[in-house]
Amino acid sequence: MKAEDVLLKIETCGVVGSGGAGFPTHVKYQTKAETVIVNMAECEPLLRVDQQLAERKAVELINGLGYAMEAVFAREGIIAVKEKYHKVIDEIRPLLRDGMRIESLKDVYPAGDEFMTIKMTTGKTVPPGSIPISIGTVVSNVQTLINVAGAMEDKPVTHKTITVTGNVKNPITVTVPIGVTYRQLLKKTGNDINDDDAYIDGGPIMGKMLPGLDFSVTKTSGGLVVLGSEHPLIKIKTQPMDQIMRIAKTVCEQCQMCTDLCPxxxxxHRDLKPHMTIRGVNYGRMTESQVIKGAMLCSDCGICEMYSCPVNISPRRVNQALKQELQKQGVKYDGMLSKEDPLWEARMVPSKQIAKRIGLKNYYDLQAPLQESNLEFDRVQIPLKQHVGAPSEPLVKAGDRVRTGDLIAKIREGQLGANIHASISGTVTAISESGVVIEKGGVRE
Ligand code: SF4
Ligand code: SF4
Known part of the structure; x- marks a missing residue:
């Protein structure tokens, strides 16, 4: 298939980066690259979805990788997978085509940060303030590539596979229509909803706290982690900013552990020195340019906050605040790549150790098996913005009947975005700026 035909099908079917970023894939692939990397590191403790899908849908994954390589004219396709996932490797190895290879990764965090995945698989470093294509590399997630393969058969993205885990009675990985709420998801998977539970959308370390359960599963959701609201990890994630700053000012002992272990x-990326950022903030030297600008290089991985700091300071949150401020001021990072630490590989943190440090030891080995059949739901609320760019433009109105896979919202003229399709058959019962509600009934499949 010609590259432009591959891109058109990806665009038509609404494929976006499903690992969390949500960048429209047809735009990401409008480039030329040497290498496409399948990011199957899945380094967040507790999440299982990528390895399970890769094992179950190995053929689709390799097809998707093949199409991605065609789209960007890549010579090389690398499957970056943790060496402990033997079953996945066994499934994939016989399917490899010319130019494809498996690179196995150590079980360390954050192996799934795409800069680290590239470093660990190719030895190349993405320069600070840059993106992987600057070194001829495109990185895609497992579900994204499975969706790319689906798009070649004109199957739009309507479902998401997601792990439900943590303090639940039935940890499981299921495939659900996009737009079901987390409340529906918990109920349908036989899990209880408790008032004193807290919920994380995504992995336990980098995922965001959910303020409630009435939010929808989107094309980028990967996990729902349930923990008691008093769990230490929840305490870290919900710490107010003024408290973080107060602790930073009073107890930072400048031990530099946050910098020594910063991936x-x-x-x-030597301008990112979290200990210096904390020092700069403490002494009011917010304009101390390169150190403060270095905050823009922070990947949000949370190692400093959840593992390195002996006195519970969060350089990550300070960096987040600085990044927002610098972006508002239109500041751009302009530093250079420095020499790597010769011990960088040895400094990466074993996943099990970080899980233990943040109180997830008891959940670490939970399997959350992948359920074969898709779950059925009677109602979905499909957000119009599930991707980087502008919200999609709705094409339906209340009372319209739709079938699974029908186009219900399209990319706005001249804007970055993605098409959105009905994830169940039924009647559109409400439509607003935020989304389209479809309820079952009135339509024969
Ligand atoms: S690890 Fe904590 S105490 Fe040490 S320099 Fe960093 S922020 Fe300060
Ligand atoms: S969160 Fe902390 S450890 Fe991770 S990249 Fe940012 S500063 Fe470095």
């Missing part, structure tokens, strides 16, 4: 710093 981006150790691969050569």
């Amino acid at each position: 981006r710093n150790i691969i050569g």
Whole structure:
């Protein structure tokens, strides 16, 4: 298939990066690259979805990789997978085509940060303030590539596979229509809803706290982690900013552990020095340019906050605040790549150790098996913005009947975005700026 035909099908079917970023794939693939990497590191403790899908849908994954390589004219396709996932490797190996290979990764965090995945598989470093294509590389997630393969058969993205885990009686990985709420998801998977539970959308470390359960599963959702609201990890994630700043000011002992173990710093993004950022903030030297600008290089991985700091300071949250401020001011990072730490590989943190440190030891080995059949739901609320770019433009109105896979919202003229399709058959019962509600009934499949 010609590259432009591949891109058109990806665009038509609404494929976006499903690992969390949500960048429209037809735009990401409008480039030329040497290498496409399948990011199957899945380094967040507790999430299982990528490895399970890769094992179950190995053929689709390899097809998707093949199409991605065609789209960007890549010579090389690398499957980056943790060496402990033997079953996945066994499934994939016989399917490899010319130019494809498996690179196995150590079980360390954050192996799934795409800069680290590239470093660990190719030895190359993405320069600070840059993106993977600057070194001829495109990185895609497992579900994204399975969706790319589906798009070649004109199957739009209507469902998402997601792990439900943590303090639940039935940890499981299921495939659900996009737009079901987390409340529906918990009920349908036989899990209880408790008032004193807290919910994380995504992995336990980098995922965001959910303020409630009436939010929808989108094309980028990967996990629902349930923990008691008093769990130490929840305490860290919900700490107010003024408290973080107060602790930073009073107890930072400048031990530099946050910098010594910062994954981006150790691969050569040396302007990111969290201990110096904290020092700069404490002494009111917010304009101390390169150190403060270095905050823009932070990947949000949370190692400093959840593992390195002996006194519970969160350089990550301070960096987030600085990044927002610098972006508002229109500041751009302009530093250079420095020499990597010769011990960078040895400094990466074993996943099990970080899980233990943040109180997830008891959940670490939960399997959350992948359920074969898709779950059925009677109602979905499908957000019009599930991707980077502008919200999609609705094409339906209340009372319209739709079938699974029908186009219900399209990319706005001249804007970055993605098409959105009905995830169940039924009647559109409400439509607003935020989304389209479809309820079952009135339509024969
Ligand atoms: S690890 Fe904590 S105490 Fe040490 S320099 Fe960093 S923020 Fe300060
Ligand atoms: S969260 Fe902390 S450890 Fe991770 S990249 Fe940012 S500063 Fe470095």
